[in-house]
Amino acid sequence: MMRFLGTFLIIAIVNTCFGQKDDTTINTPATLNYTTELVVPELDIPWGMTFLPDGSMLVTEIKGKLIHFKGGVKTEIKQVPEVYARGQGGLMDVELHPDYKNNGWIYFTYSSSEGEENGGNTALMRAKIKEGTLIDKQILYKGTPNTTKPYHFGSRIVFDNDGFVYFGIGDRGEHFVNPQDITKDGGKIYRLKDDGTIPSDNPFVNEIGAKTAIYSYGHRNPQGMTKHPVTGQIWENEHGPQGGDEINIVRKGKNYGWPVICYGINYDNTILTDKTEMPGMEQPLYYYVPSIAPSGMAFVYSDKYPDWKGNLLIGSLKFQYLERLVITDDKVTYREKIMPDLGRVRNVKIGNDGYIYVAIEGKGIYKIVPSR
Amino acid sequence: MNHIKRMGVLVVFFAGFSFIQDTELSKSIARGKDVYNDFCIVCHKPNGEGTEKIFPPLAKSDFLVKYREESIRSVKYGQKGKIKVNGIEYNGTMPLPGLTDEEIVDVMNYIMNSWGNKSDKIVTISEVKSLIK
Numbered sequence: 001m002m003r004f005l006g007t008f009l010i011i012a013i014v015n016t017c018f019g020q021k022d023d024t025t026i027n028t029p030a031t032l033n034y035t036t037e038l039v040v041p042e043l044d045i046p047w048g049m050t051f052l053p054d055g056s057m058l059v060t061e062i063k064g065k066l067i068h069f070k071g072g073v074k075t076e077i078k079q080v081p082e083v084y085a086r087g088q089g090g091l092m093d094v095e096l097h098p099d100y101k102n103n104g105w106i107y108f109t110y111s112s113s114e115g116e117e118n119g120g121n122t123a124l125m126r127a128k129i130k131e132g133t134l135i136d137k138q139i140l141y142k143g144t145p146n147t148t149k150p151y152h153f154g155s156r157i158v159f160d161n162d163g164f165v166y167f168g169i170g171d172r173g174e175h176f177v178n179p180q181d182i183t184k185d186g187g188k189i190y191r192l193k194d195d196g197t198i199p200s201d202n203p204f205v206n207e208i209g210a211k212t213a214i215y216s217y218g219h220r221n222p223q224g225m226t227k228h229p230v231t232g233q234i235w236e237n238e239h240g241p242q243g244g245d246e247i248n249i250v251r252k253g254k255n256y257g258w259p260v261i262c263y264g265i266n267y268d269n270t271i272l273t274d275k276t277e278m279p280g281m282e283q284p285l286y287y288y289v290p291s292i293a294p295s296g297m298a299f300v301y302s303d304k305y306p307d308w309k310g311n312l313l314i315g316s317l318k319f320q321y322l323e324r325l326v327i328t329d330d331k332v333t334y335r336e337k338i339m340p341d342l343g344r345v346r347n348v349k350i351g352n353d354g355y356i357y358v359a360i361e362g363k364g365i366y367k368i369v370p371s372r
Numbered sequence: 373m374n375h376i377k378r379m380g381v382l383v384v385f386f387a388g389f390s391f392i393q394d395t396e397l398s399k400s401i402a403r404g405k406d407v408y409n410d411f412c413i414v415c416h417k418p419n420g421e422g423t424e425k426i427f428p429p430l431a432k433s434d435f436l437v438k439y440r441e442e443s444i445r446s447v448k449y450g451q452k453g454k455i456k457v458n459g460i461e462y463n464g465t466m467p468l469p470g471l472t473d474e475e476i477v478d479v480m481n482y483i484m485n486s487w488g489n490k491s492d493k494i495v496t497i498s499e500v501k502s503l504i505k
Contacts, residue, residue, distance in 0.1 A: 044452065044465055044467075045465060045467055062467055063467070063468060084470075085468055085470045086469070086470030086471075087410070087411055087469060087470060089470065090467075149410065150410055150411055150469070150470065151410065151414075173410070267409070267413050267414065267418060268409075268413075268418050269418070318423075320426065343464070344464070344465075361464070361465050362452065362463070362464060362465040
């Protein structure tokens with residue numbers, strides 16, 4: 001029976017993989033009880049966004065622009081670090097220090113060519129804004145080595161309830177080299193103190209040769225990350241190859257398996273691995289076949305959306321919608337399309353006003369307004 | 373007689389020239405495939421079919437033939453706004469790929485000579501360099 005089930009499952013997975021057409025497991029609601037309102041217009045590829053205490057916003061565009069949006073006006077912040085603009089590289093996430101009000105620190109991830117080798121790798125920087133210019137810039141972490149591979153830089157930034165900062169770096173196009181090796185950067189989620197020093201309780205601080213900033217490994221390309229509003233745990237989503245995108249809860253020292261185990265196949269339809277599970281490797285909380293190309297993620301926790309409270313939102317670049325996932329006991333029990341057909345959803349976040357903000361490529365940033 | 377001899381020399385010359393161009397082209401196409409697999413394949417797909425209404429197809433694309441310069445330009449500088457490919461309108465954003473001019477040459481030669489596409493005119497480095505933003 002088990003074997004029959006297993007074979008069935010493999011056939012089902014392979015079939016859906018090669019199909020790669022539509023996602024039939026997601027629901028389309030019959031009626032929409034919300035409207036959308038364009039808040040920040042005319043953005044090319046808005047990647048990161050964060051909300052300042054005065055109600056204004058900071059938005060990154062991948063090509064290397066940091067935009068302060070206040071009172072309907074966009075101002076480009078000066079002296080932003082130069083990005084290694086190749087493929088998926090650029091200025092990625094932006095996040096405020098939990099005590100931003102008092103210390104003014106702003107955190108960014110971006111592709112940086114700093115270092116000896118040709119190419120680039122992901123860096124985490126903090127800085128402050130003074131009179132429209134970035135000052136006090138400190139590179140807190142820089143992945144090495146640089147490479148001209150144009151993909152899998154990550155990256156999102158999240159602070160946990162204890163004030164530690166988490167960020168991801170994708171496998172940088174070397175999936176057989178980086179993700180499973182804790183002495184190398186790439187394919188990792190990192191955890192640092194807010195000043196960039198290594199917390200003494202990081203999982204690999206006593207491993208010889210290890211990159212001690214690593215918190216978890218075996219990731220492919222994490223481009224969504226958020227803090228659970230109740231448990232305080234860090235959740236992430238990452239792009240799989242063709243099929244096999246994942247949602248994971250990031251746990252200390254754990255191995256998430258890429259590329260040894262995976263529910264997807266290569267882009268050219270060849271088999272990458274025939275294993276989907278192994279001892280010592282975490283199973284995803286949820287995986288997508290076919291891939292949706294997941295971008296930003298956020299939990300709904302405000303009272304603005306009583307029907308959606310506790311639900312998870314994830315953007316789909318590929319199918320061009322925002323999806324709403326009902327999570328029960330750390331399991332996905334229902335998925336629904338929100339905002340279909342507006343464009344490639346790059347990011348989603350909850351504003352200080354409790355509204356959901358959604359960044360869409362080529363359009364801008366929308367707010368979801370519930371209908372009365 | 374002299375006239376015919378001269379013609380013969382010319383024929384040999386051009387045959388040789390096109391042979392050199394052929395091997396150059398096939399080398400460029402081979403390198404271009406690697407560039408394609410690194411930069412383009414995720415959206416435009418292994419056989420250049422794209423995704424209808426979202427990512428325009430490159431295979432048998434009328435746009436590539438009609439708008440050669442625009443096509444190369446979009447690979448060099450990125451592309452934004454409405455375009456029509458094989459009768460279907462696309463209104464997306466292709467981010468700046470960040471390729472070197474040499475890589476642009478190779479990937480264009482690969483795209484223009486794959487999946488049923490055929491171009492007699494090889495894309496050259498000077499052609500790519502001449503396209504100012």
